[in-house]
Amino acid sequence: MLAYIIRRVFQSVLVLLVVGLVAFAMFRFVGDPVDNMLGQERTQADIERLREQLGLDQPFIVQYWRFLEQAAQGNFGLSYRQGRPVAEILIERLPATLELAFVSGLLALFGGIALGIFTAIRRRGVSANVIMTVSLIGVSLPTFLIGILLIYVFSVELGWLPSFGRGEVTRIGGWTTGFLTESGLKALILPAITLGLYQMTLIMRLVRTEMLEVLRMDYIRFARARGIREKSINFRHALKNTLVPVITITGLQLGSIIAFAIITETVFQWPGVGLLFINAIQFVDIPVMAAYLMMISVMFVGINLIVDMLYFAIDPRLRVDRTAGGH
Amino acid sequence: MTDTPVLSVRNLVVEIPTRHGVLRPVDNVSYDIRAGEILGVVGESGAGKSMTGNAVVGLLDRPARITSGEILLSGQPIHTLKGEALRRLRGKKMGMIFQDPLTSLNPLLTVGDQLTETILEHLGVSQQQARERAVAALEEVGIPAARSRIDSYPHEFSGGMRQRVVIALALCAEPDLIIADEPTTALDVSVQAQIVALLKRLCRERGVAVMLVTHDMGVIAEAADRVAVMYAGRLAELGPVREVLTEARHPYTSGLMASTPLASQGHERLRQIPGAMPRLGNLPDGCAFHPRCEFAQDRCRQNPGPTLDTCDGRAACWFPLGADRKQEVGA
Ligand SMILES: Nc1ncnc2c1ncn2[C@@H]1O[C@H](COP(=O)(O)OP(=O)(O)OP(=O)(O)O)[C@@H](O)[C@H]1O
Numbered sequence: 001m002l003a004y005i006i007r008r009v010f011q012s013v014l015v016l017l018v019v020g021l022v023a024f025a026m027f028r029f030v031g032d033p034v035d036n037m038l039g040q041e042r043t044q045a046d047i048e049r050l051r052e053q054l055g056l057d058q059p060f061i062v063q064y065w066r067f068l069e070q071a072a073q074g075n076f077g078l079s080y081r082q083g084r085p086v087a088e089i090l091i092e093r094l095p096a097t098l099e100l101a102f103v104s105g106l107l108a109l110f111g112g113i114a115l116g117i118f119t120a121i122r123r124r125g126v127s128a129n130v131i132m133t134v135s136l137i138g139v140s141l142p143t144f145l146i147g148i149l150l151i152y153v154f155s156v157e158l159g160w161l162p163s164f165g166r167g168e169v170t171r172i173g174g175w176t177t178g179f180l181t182e183s184g185l186k187a188l189i190l191p192a193i194t195l196g197l198y199q200m201t202l203i204m205r206l207v208r209t210e211m212l213e214v215l216r217m218d219y220i221r222f223a224r225a226r227g228i229r230e231k232s233i234n235f236r237h238a239l240k241n242t243l244v245p246v247i248t249i250t251g252l253q254l255g256s257i258i259a260f261a262i263i264t265e266t267v268f269q270w271p272g273v274g275l276l277f278i279n280a281i282q283f284v285d286i287p288v289m290a291a292y293l294m295m296i297s298v299m300f301v302g303i304n305l306i307v308d309m310l311y312f313a314i315d316p317r318l319r320v321d322r323t324a325g326g327h
Numbered sequence: 328m329t330d331t332p333v334l335s336v337r338n339l340v341v342e343i344p345t346r347h348g349v350l351r352p353v354d355n356v357s358y359d360i361r362a363g364e365i366l367g368v369v370g371e372s373g374a375g376k377s378m379t380g381n382a383v384v385g386l387l388d389r390p391a392r393i394t395s396g397e398i399l400l401s402g403q404p405i406h407t408l409k410g411e412a413l414r415r416l417r418g419k420k421m422g423m424i425f426q427d428p429l430t431s432l433n434p435l436l437t438v439g440d441q442l443t444e445t446i447l448e449h450l451g452v453s454q455q456q457a458r459e460r461a462v463a464a465l466e467e468v469g470i471p472a473a474r475s476r477i478d479s480y481p482h483e484f485s486g487g488m489r490q491r492v493v494i495a496l497a498l499c500a501e502p503d504l505i506i507a508d509e510p511t512t513a514l515d516v517s518v519q520a521q522i523v524a525l526l527k528r529l530c531r532e533r534g535v536a537v538m539l540v541t542h543d544m545g546v547i548a549e550a551a552d553r554v555a556v557m558y559a560g561r562l563a564e565l566g567p568v569r570e571v572l573t574e575a576r577h578p579y580t581s582g583l584m585a586s587t588p589l590a591s592q593g594h595e596r597l598r599q600i601p602g603a604m605p606r607l608g609n610l611p612d613g614c615a616f617h618p619r620c621e622f623a624q625d626r627c628r629q630n631p632g633p634t635l636d637t638c639d640g641r642a643a644c645w646f647p648l649g650a651d652r653k654q655e656v657g658a
């Protein structure tokens with residue numbers, strides 16, 4: 001098991017190095033920072049001096065290493081646009097995105113698992129089939145369209161919920177939260193649904209498929225033959241086995257929620273890192289873009305790693321040897 | 328009343344509606360099993376052995392269903408029961424053991440969890456008592472150090488030990504009837520005999536009625552008191568094990584015996600029954616076995632085919648083998 005973890009950590013580091021290379025390449029090949037930083041009135045000597053200052057005269061490998069060193073310390077330089085340290089800007093924006101991702105993640109997870117179980121157990125029922133059909137539509141509609149539809153119905157027509165922004169936020173230390181005010185909570189609802197809906201349908205379909213598969217297993221049949229109640233068969237015997245494979249996918253989905261937040265944040269003008277990234281692209285604000293990229297990949301890799309550890313926690317077979325596992 | 332058989336199956340018919348007509352995987356099957364008795368059920372793959380067992384415990388998979396006949400458990404009809412009423416009987420009055428111990432146990436629940444849940448479901452005992460009973464059940468099936476192994480997961484046991492756990496599970500709520508569907512097929516040869524011996528012992532000690540489905544004539548010879556031979560959903564022969572094994576009356580039984588190596592038969596060359604069992608959708612008229620039967624005559628090709636009732640009660644054959652084999656019966 002230890003060997004496995006070490007191998008996974010090693011893989012994660014490798015992935016991060018590659019992403020780091022991409023982020024670094026953006027600095028080198030997308031526009032010349034020296035051009036951006038010096039005004040029109042520049043001499044060749046100015047340029048040379050700045051290049052030396054920024055270390056741009058060093059070989060590629062040295063520059064890359066330095067970039068990684070700085071990145072590891074959370075130092076991505078100054079935003080071209082705002083002139084402030086990128087890390088500071090990101091940290092400021094992060095709570096908005098994390099709160100949104102957290103709420104939609106919970107929605108996707110619990111909604112998806114509940115609906116998945118329901119549609120599996122009642123697979124011949126009318127309501128289960130209606131849910132399945134609606135979910136198909138849900139998967140095929142693009143996120144921004146769902147967002148706009150929700151805004152149209154609940155903000156424009158009914159006027160129940162705000163169509164943009166985070167509402168009133170409370171500052172607790174370095175963190176800003178929308179959880180403590182009514183307007184903050186209200187503002188969360190539509191973006192959270194928009195962001196979580198797609199993942200929820202995916203999780204639902206996954207849980208349903210797995211559950212149906214598990215319900216056909218011999219041990220379920222044997223449990224039935226022993227007169228175990230349906231409730232226990234569904235929620236004790238079947239659900240636990242269903243969740244093993246579901247966890248991986250779900251974990252990855254939660255990771256992608258943060259990445260997908262870009263679209264939702266744009267539609268709802270949600271002041272998170274996604275919106276920051278979109279704005280950064282418009283202004284070719286390379287340090288912000290690079291930092292965002294690194295941050296997202298660290299999250300992805302981190303979540304992946306945690307998911308793998310969870311696997312061990314839930315499946316006793318894996319604690320002994322991995323090869324006997326699977327499902 | 329000790330005279331009432333634990334299980335009494337009367338003219339059982341199971342049908343599967345398909346696009347090409349209705350199939351009958353179990354066709355007019357009748358047999359009894361008494362307390363402490365083991366009925367062996369043999370027959371080629373697809374003969375309807377599992378279907379019969381599943382029908383008894385009410386676990387037929389859709390679209391198969393019982394369309395006529397009766398199933399009596401200690402004299403009480405159970406084929407009419409549904410849902411909750413049937414569930415209460417399963418485990419408590421009748422248990423089932425499946426072929427593969429690797430897949431019969433829930434991998435994510437400890438053996439103790441699975442045992443205590445079953446015990447708590449059927450016997451009005453406390454959590455503590457259920458656990459004690461679980462330990463006792465494991466000890467009874469010969470799991471060494473049962474008390475310390477009760478919290479182990481199924482994968483921590485070997486195949487043979489797992490099948491013992493399965494048997495403990497099937498028996499823990501003290502049912503009167505056990506249906507064991509090929510309980511040894513998936514096991515190592517060396518372990519098979521132990522499991523058979525265990526089933527036999529439990530059957531004798533507890534007076535449980537056992538329906539033992541198997542392909543293995545050796546298992547039948549070793550454990551069964553009586554044998555039912557099935558062919559294409561019908562009973563071909565039914566009788567005491569010694570008689571059926573040593574002087575089969577149905578040509579199919581005799582062919583089946585000749586094609587399986589039995590220690591008692593010495594070194595005779597094994598023979599194969601020519602041809603294959605007909606598919607359910609394509610059964611011949613008359614006796615389903617006649618196209619493969621070397622003794623087939625005109626009458627065998629005509630409806631109605633022979634049944635145990637219309638023949639000598641032992642073999643469903645118009646021209647049974649045996650002492651006076653030229654004698655036609657039921658005519
Ligand atoms: N859903 C179905 N549709 C059509 N035929 C079916 C269906 N389910 C089972 N059968 C048929 O029912 C017959 C009886 O099957 P059963 O499982 O009882 O055989 P068996 O004697 O237990 O064989 P084995 O020794 O392989 O376990 C088989 O011929 C099978 O093809």
Ligand SMILES: [Mg+2]
Nearest residue numbers: 376377378508
């Ligand atoms: Mg079978």
